[in-house]
Amino acid sequence: LESSQWNNVCSRCQTHPEEVLTWVVRRDANGNVRWKLLPLHAAVIFKAPLSLIGDLLKAHPIAAAQRDDQGLLPLHLAFRHKSNEPVIEKLFSQYPVGVMVKDQRGRFPLDHGKEMTFSAKLVGLYAETFTKCQNTGAQEFPNEAEMKSTYENRLTTMKGAYEARILSLLKSHEETRETMKIQADKDLQRNNEIHMEEIEEMKVQLARSKMAGERAPALEGEIQALSISLGDANRELTALRRLVREQNEQKKLLLEETRNILKDQIAVRDRCNKQQEQLDQAQKLREQLLRTLLQKENGKTTQTSNEICRLSNDSVARAEKLLSKFSLGRSDLAIEEPPRKLATSPYQTQENVQRDSHLLYPADTEDNPSDCGDHGDDISEITESSYVRPFG
Incomplete structure (x- = not known):
């Protein structure tokens, strides 16, 4: 009722009708009644709808004639809390004598509704009921x-x-x-x-x-011995831990040094590889230059041989021509004179004799210092360009 759950109240009236007749009482510390009321009184106070008021009166019809701790009927409470006129009419019809009932302070129900305004129908119903009760006095209504x-x-x-x-x-x-x-x-x-x-x-x-x-004394001795052993073991453990830390630090240093060495080795290896590549390139260049020089030397040798052969053939032809020319006139003189007289023939100059001797007996490469000097200079130049330049 206090939370205005009217549907739940109606359901509760049907499932537990005995609660409609139950007085709700509050007492003080001395056991005196502070207040009491029925569910009908609470429904009027919390302004329940007409349907719920009807269900409560149907479950407990005489509740309209019951007074609370202050002597108030539900009709008194309806005027005090300004209930709807249909609710007031329902309470009139249920207990008409209530209009003549006074509370503990001697007030009629209408005295609690002085601030309210009523319709002519309600005022007429109240006056009619009040007059009828005055005329009948203590006589009860038929219902x-x-x-x-x-x-x-x-x-x-x-x-x-x-x-x-x-x-x-x-x-x-x-x-x-x-x-x-x-x-x-x-x-x-x-x-x-x-x-x-x-x-x-x-x-x-x-x-x-x-x-x-x-056994406690013996156990205490064993405990003391174990404590001493434990202390020694803890000290050894501490020393071992310190040693392990030092070894770990040394290990870290060694690892760092090893990494640096590996880096240096990698750098040296890269440099060696680079120098090896430069050496290979220089070697290839040297071989190529040597092949070029050999080809040049072979060409010069072939040309010289051809020239010698040509000059030799020319000399032989000239000699045969000279011999055939002077064979008739000086055959005897030529036989008696030594061979050196041929070289001083009046028909052959000194320059021709030297040229012919040079062509007949060509100098070897080792006896020709000028040619060797030229080749030596070329080879030294090649060697310097091959080995000095790649290395800067």
Whole structure:
């Protein structure tokens, strides 16, 4: 009701109708009632719709005649909280005598709605109901007795249902109690057995503890010896770790030096490869130049041989011609004179004789210093260009 979930309230009225008759009470620390109200009072306070008010009155018709802790009827609360006129009319029709009921302060329901404005229909209904109640006095309205009778019958029925439910709960409680008692006995017996076993185990542990107490001095000595050994081992371990760190540092230095050496070797190898390539190129160039020189020398030798052959043939032809010319006149003189007289013939000059002798007996290459000098100069020049220039 407080959260205005009206649909849930309607469903709750149908599934749990007994809650409509239940008073909600709040007490102080001394047990005195601070306030009490029915669900109908709360529905009017929280301004529930007309349909919900009707469901609550249908489930509990006499609730319209019940007062809260301040003596207020639901009709008083409807005027105080400015409910809709249909709700007020519903409460009028359900309990008309309520217009004559005063609260604990002596106020009628209309006194709580002085700030409200009402329609002529509601004012006429209120005046008619109030006049009728004044005329009848304490006489009840015809439907009020029926309402009370219905409420009492329903209350009796619900009381019987509650008593039957209470008996069922009591019976179920007794059965549950017996079952729990049997289970508790079983648990107690099992716990006792477990406790006995634990006691036996504790006795065994106590005996072991006693034996351990007797062995404690020897164990303490062993512990001290082990502590000393542990200290020595820790010191050795520390020294080994320091040695390992030093070795690791040396290893790093060696690795760095090895890397530098490898770099230097790679640089030297590259330089050697480069120089080898330059040497190969120089060697190829030298061989090519030598082949060129040899080809030139072979050409010169062939030309010289051809020239010598030609001159030799010319000399032979000239000699034969001279011999045939002077053979008739000087045959005898030529036979008696030594061969050297031929070279000093008046028909042959000194220059021709030297030329013929040179052609007949050509000088060897080793006896010709001029030719060798020229070739030597060429070869030395080739060698210098071959070996000096590639290396800068």
